[in-house]
Every structure is written in structure tokens, then in C-alpha cells.
Amino acid sequence: MSFLIPCPTCGPREVFEFRHGGELHHGAANLPGPQRERWYHRLGCRRWLIAVRDVRTNTVLETRRLEEGAP
């Protein structure tokens, strides 16, 4: 696993700077494809964010601050 996450506060950063916080909605369908997830930028701004990640390719399609709500 070695992809970049564009942090809404800090810009694109290596995934190891972040902590995965699970799917945005508990018990979501868990299907291959884009998935809405919570991530926490532990080695940066220390804020929670939402990332839409395609779990097949680890491409992060969109990010926003958690405050802004689900896309």
C-alpha cells in the first residue's frame, strides 16, 4: 500500500502519514469500487477527513474535511 491522499488542509501526502478510520457508514456494503472512508492526518494537521477511495486501485478520487459531511 503506497498511495497519496490529498489532505484538504496539507495537500497530497503519503498514506503512511494517515490513520484509516473505517468506512464512513458503519456496516456499509463493502463492494469493490469507490468507498467513502474516514482518515485522520496524524502526521500533519491532525484533522479527520473523508476520502472517496477506489478500493480496487487505491486511487483517492476525492477528499474533504469531515466537518463538510459526506460527498
Place this chain on the structure above:
Amino acid sequence: MTEPAAPAASTVTFRFEDRTVTAAPGQSIAAALYADGVRIFSRSFKYHRPRGLLCVAGECPNCLMQVDGRPNVRTCVEPAREGQVVQPQNVWPSLSFDVLRVFDYLDRFLPVGFYYKRFHKPRWLWPLFEHVVRHIAGLGVIDVNATPALDVEVEHLHTDVCVIGGGPAGLAAADSAAQAGAGVLLLERLPQLGGHLLYRGSSGPEETDALRGRLGTRVRVLLETTAFGLYEGNLVGAFRHDRLLKIRARQVIVCTGARQRPFVFHKNDLPGILLGDGALRLAHLHGVSPGRRAVVVADDSSGHHLPRELARLGIEVSAVVDASAYTPIEPTPWALLTGHVVVEAVGGRQVKGVRVAPLDTNGDIRTGEVQYIPCDLVCMAPRRVPANELLLQGGMRFHIQGGQWLPQNDVPGLAAAGGAAGVLDRSGQSLQGLLRGGEAAAALGYPVPELAMYRHDWEAWAARETLAARIIAFPQRDRNDRKRFICLCEDVTEKDLEQAVAEGFDNVETLKRYSTVGMGPCQGKVCGLTATEVCARLTGRDLNATGTTTSRPPAVPVELGILAADRRHQPVRRTPLHHWHEAAAAVWLDAGLWKRPESYGDVAAEVGAVRTAVGLIDVSTLGKIELIGPDAEELLDRVYLNRWSDLKLGRVRYGAMCTEEGILFDDGVGARLGPEHFYLTATTGNAEAVFQWLELWRVTWGLDVQIYHRTSALAAVNLAGPRARDVLAGLAALDVSAAAFPYMTVRAAEVAGVACRLLRLGFVGELSYEIHCPAAQAWHLWEALCNAGKPWGLRPFGVEAQRILRLEKGHVIIGQDTDALSTPLDAGLGGLVRFDKPLFHGREPLLRLRAFQSRTRLVGFTMADGGRLPAEGCQVVEDGAPAGRVTSIRHSPTFARALGLAWVPAERSQPGSRFFVRHGGVDLEAVVMELPFYDPEGRRLRS
């Protein structure tokens, strides 16, 4: 910007076996040995056959040696250095005379998969077999006592375009990408740019200089840099000397060239049989003549340049043996045997000649027309195949098409140019390089006006260029030819593959796993495609249907020490009192990143001081979190199991929290400092996680509360013991009487002049004050407490004494006494859970679980007889099967017996029940005891 090459050094000398060898400047170890007359460089893995130089490119296993204690060094590319000690591997007693060569004559008894077939019965003999096999088959020896010599750093690089390989294609790609304005990083594994121009053709040096000149300062060139992996997100893993490089590139262009591989004939592994490129590299890169009298073996026109180049080096060419029907236009001074193949090499320790024969129209050998050609050098010059490991790792797929393996798909951000993309012609390589570089820059948004021109030039070239279908130049094996080697690393022959396919392993992946073809140090660079060809022929499928095995990093051998570079710089956290503990000869304990005093040398005395007088412990590592805002109590009520909204001002409460699944996550205490102001502690290991957890739910629920993480800003010490009040009374500007400052309350006061927050708690089961203060004043506070405590017998105590004290008190440590399956209901914390709250994490699963009788419970226990103590983590066994585990156990100085906590079956959780703990194969009897062991009424901590 080209980094300057190392200044030319004078000759160096090194030790090899029992003599001293001299090397010219820039020569590799193997080249210097070759010049010194060495022809046998290693003994093969299984049969201990003599092996000599083959690729001179660091790709095959033939030159691996032990250099200054480092095993498996590829000596053909490792520069010779003054004073090196070089030793052969896997031989006894020496390279030139290896007793274990006997296995070469026993090959009938060592068929493919022999270790699966021979050694599985009787099972008890396997450890013996393993020991013997390990001794006979193998590579270098790791000196387990050696101190790591590598001083490795990791470097993170970012670039628009990363070009891997500095040959004609790579130079062109770097040039056009940089021309367009893209940032370009060019990696080259050798000390100089040029790729095959450095050793093939006559115009190499001038051409290379011209190309390098064009790059100017626009391209950052990293020489002696080997890319070993292409990972997700275009991350290139590379190393340069003792440095690990992690290169994040927006576009990667792989220009790693093409390579030759051995032909398949009887005894094709004899020393003196080299790849044609290997012979040229030996001559041009290292100044060593590969031999005197050569036979060149080819399978198409590409091999016919080689005899001319050998002749220029003064090597006599006896014959060119070409399986194809190609005939050069110009007459040649050497015998030209078109439509011929080599059927056998002749020689024992070194090649003395080859037997060649013509092919008939079916491609079979005409056995009646075998002729013998003496020589001391055989150069194998087949059509080159792409060196495409990195491309395969990046998701590119190759199919054979028009006689060559060519890329079949587009991978965003990844491109191939030159030999790696199957382009073998020098001008085609440059044209494709220019196009791929231009395309990479254009994809990044740089304007590339030349792009149409690049594309036109490349397409015009590609339309002209056609390759003849490839001839697979190894006819059917004669049944006596047992030494037709496919895989040199693992000594796998064509016969082995035939047998494996006959046994049903007819898919390339299963064939690889069963026969071990391609599983050695070269990772299939020498044998991978040949194995595919053999498999295709044996199964009657075509090459594309047969396919190739998966390529995974590392594509080149990497020392583990280099990969460990990332781990070198781990931060360490020290409390503000660290140096005081150090001066007091603390024994250190790693708690996550923290350094904590485990003890000050005498644990029993430390426990005794707390129980009978007074002790002082540094608890600065505790997580410290402050919440301020109107919704602070709402957030806490929703996150914790217990209720906080009814906590009165100045009161302290114990609390625990669960995950959304109802699993215990953390515990600690909380104090209400104001109507909208709370102060919480979290366990040392979970401080950050609890902060993140609170922050997540604050944002998710949109609650109006600020959360401050104060772990580093504040220090904390715990003054505990029956004399704690006496010590504090003299220092604190506060009435410390039990009436004015009772158990589970919080006060703000100056202690020794330091503004502190004091919490009356009881983790260790005695009267105690947890004193929090700004980190900068902690040292002063600590010393003041120590001095004031002297008359009362105060002792500092460490984590080990605290563990014993809390165990005597039966306090659970979450994460030690609980795991990812532990709920508060089973862990004896059910009383905390306030199901009457409408919403809190874990409510739904815990409500459901409450209805079931749980299977295991956490209980206190002691050992039935005072003897042996089981270790933490030992299993509780019931009828010989695991039924629980011991989570904590210590010898208690207070009770003079073992005390522990364990998960046991629910039916054995009543005090007085007996159960068994398995330790070292022995079942020890234990007895459940009522918790807490110490001061069950809690009189002492409330005093």
C-alpha cells in the same frame, strides 16, 4: 546535473581464498579475478558443478561470493576495494576442488521435487535431513554475530518524471521530457550513462557524450542507483550505495534494456560459456579479455555483430553457429554454420569445445553430421528479450508478437521505451525514448510542440521494422543429455521440467513452485522465459497461452539492511523527569515510544514502601485531555460507558469506553473542573487514539466543545502510601485532610510553589494523590516531594512495582488483561455501563450480549501450590483443550504468593473454583479468588 564520477583511483589489492589479487581502477571483483586466471567462480546450488561468469551484469547467480563477511555479493558488479576479503560460498574445501561435486553424479537420485518425495517419511527424520540439506545446498553464510556495517539512510524524492535506465532510450526520454520543462530524475545502475552503447558498437563513447551533453543541467542524474521495485502509486524503490531511495514520480518511464539468456544444450553451464553481452562487458567495462578462441552461438541476425566485435578485441572467432537461416551480406573470415545448433559443450572444469549439428526441416538435429569445434570461449548471443520486471510489477502485460515480447496494455503514469519495450534497434530505441518522454511531459500538462514530430518519427520507424518469428533454438533433448540447464540458481534442468510437467505441474506457476525454476537469486532473469518456452513445447500450447510467472519486487537483490533504513529513526519520548530517573539508575522499560523507569533496582522494596510508608512514581506518560465547551458532558456521555453529566464540580470519576462493537477500548479518570470543563486521563498507550476518537465524534456529531491534547504539556506524579498525606501537608497550600480533600475529588493548589491539579485516586490501593503540573516545573516538584518525603521513608517506584500493586488491588489494565474480544460485561466492569443512557458507543451490541451467558470471565487467582509461576499468556486448559489464558501474574510481596488475572470458563469463575494452566508442557493447578485481593473494603485508599 550529473553527479561527478569518483576520481580514478590507482590499483587495489584484495584477498581471495589464500592469495592476494590486484585489480585495475574501476574493475569489479569478478573481472579482476578473471584477469587473474580464475574461471570457476562458484559451485552450483544442488550438484556443486563449477560455474563461471555468465552475464557480467549482476543478474545471474554465478559470481555470488562472501565479501568482507557479507553473503551473496554479486562480484561481477561489485567494485574491487583495497583490503577486501573475498571468499567463495557453498564449497568445501575450495572452489577448484569441491568434494560435494559428488552430487553431480548422483543426479538420478535427486529428481525434481526430491525433497517432497524422499524426506516426508518418517517424519522424525526430517530435522536431520533438513540439517544435512541446509549444509549441502545453499548460498552464503550470515554471520549472526556481526554488527551491522550498514549506516543506512532513507531519502524521499519527488519528481515529475522518473526515467529508469540511462541507455539510448532512457537518455532520449529524459531529454524530451526535460526539454518540455518537466522535472526529470534519471536513474542509472552503472557509474556512467550510456547503457549498451558503452560496450556494443564502435561509436559508443562519442554518442553517449553527445546525448549526455544534451541533458545538460536540466535532468538530475543519479548514477550507481539501482531501482528494485515499482510499487503502487508510482513509487520507485531504489538503492544507491548504502542509501534507500523512495522516489514518488508522477510519470515513470522504464528503459531497463533487453538481455540475452543462455541457449539450452548439454553442459551449457560450463565455465567459459558466457552471454555475448557478458563477454563484451568484461572487455569494455573492465578491460579484461574474455578468452582467446571463441565460438559464437546465435539464433538470428542480431548475433552476427558479435564476432566482428570479438575480432576487434583480438579474439579469434572459430565459428558462428546460427539456428536461423540468416546469412550476412558481407563475406566473413570465420566459419558460418547457419541452420546449426550446439548440441553439447565439451570440458570438465572449463569449456574446451562444442559439438554442433545441423537442423533438419522439422527442426530436429541431424545426428549423423555432428562436428566438433575446439574453443576456450562460447558466446551465446540470442535475440534479446525485454528486461521488463519493473514494468510487470507496474501492471504492464507482455505478449509475444512478431517474434518479440511486447507491451500489450496502457498503464496510466507508466511507460516503456527501448529494449524494455522489445525494441532492439538502436535508432528505434532513441525515437521511442523521445516519444515516451514527450508523452510523459504532455500528460503532466507541459506543452510539447514536438510531440507530433516524435510520434511521426517513431511510427515511421516502427512501420519499417519487422522481426522474423523467433526460432526456439533448442531441439528435442537426447535422452542422455541430462545437463541441459534452464535455471542456474536452483540447478533445474530441462529434464526436471519435463518430469514435473509429466507429473501434472503444467501451468507455469505450479511448474515454478514444484521445480523451483526461477526461485533463486536471479528471480527468473536467466530462466523465466526459457521455462515458459519449455512448458509451451511440452504442453502443446503457444507462448501467450502459456504465459509467464508473476514478477514481484525486489527485481534485484537488496540487502535487508537497506530495506531496514526506514526503521532507523524512531522517535523516543522522554518524560520531563527522565534525567532524574537516569541519575537514580533506573532500569528502563519501553512503553510505546516512551522510556519509563521499570524500577530503581529493588522492586520488592518499592512495593513495600508504598504499602507501609510512601512512594512516588512518574506518571507523566498518561494521556491528558482537556475538554471545554457547553457540549463537553454530552460528548463524554456518548463516548464513555458511564455517565459524566451528573458528575459534581470538583469530583473525579473512573470511566471506560468501548468501540462501536462493544469491545473495551480504554479507561481512565475524569474530573469536572467547571460547569463546561473536564479533565481526562487516558492510558499511556492509547493517549493519541483516545484524543483522535473524541475528536472524530466531536466533528461527526457537530458538538460545541474544544478538545485539547495536553499529554506533553503536563507532567504527572503519583504520591501514594499511608504517609502520602504527611508528605503533602508540608508542601501544599491546601487543607489535605480527608474531610477537606476526600477520595475521588480534584483540587487546584500550589505544591512547593508550583501550580498543580491534584486528584485523589487509588490505582495502587493506597491513599494517593496524582499531581499534575506544567512539564517545565516537574523536576522542581519531584525533588521537593522527595525531600519532604525523606523523613517518612519515601521511595521512588517504577512501573513494575506499580503493576504488582495494582494487581494486588485487582485493577484491570485494558490491553493487557483484555483483548479485541473483551467486553466490559465479561471483564468485571459491567457495573460501569449505564444502559439508561439513550446513546453511547457499544450500547447496542452490549444490550444484545447482556442477554447471553458469556463463556469466559476475567477472574483473580492464585496458584494451588506455591511452586512454579506460569508465564503471562499461558493457556488455561480444560480437558487438554485451551479454554482461556493468563493475562497478568506476579509474585506478590505483600501476600507472599502468586496473584494473577485470567480468563476462565464462566462455570469456573466462582471463588474457590480450580482450573489448570499449561506452562512448559506441565499443567499447574490454580484457584479462583475474590477480587480485589488487597483491602477489599477500600478503606486504605479512602483513608
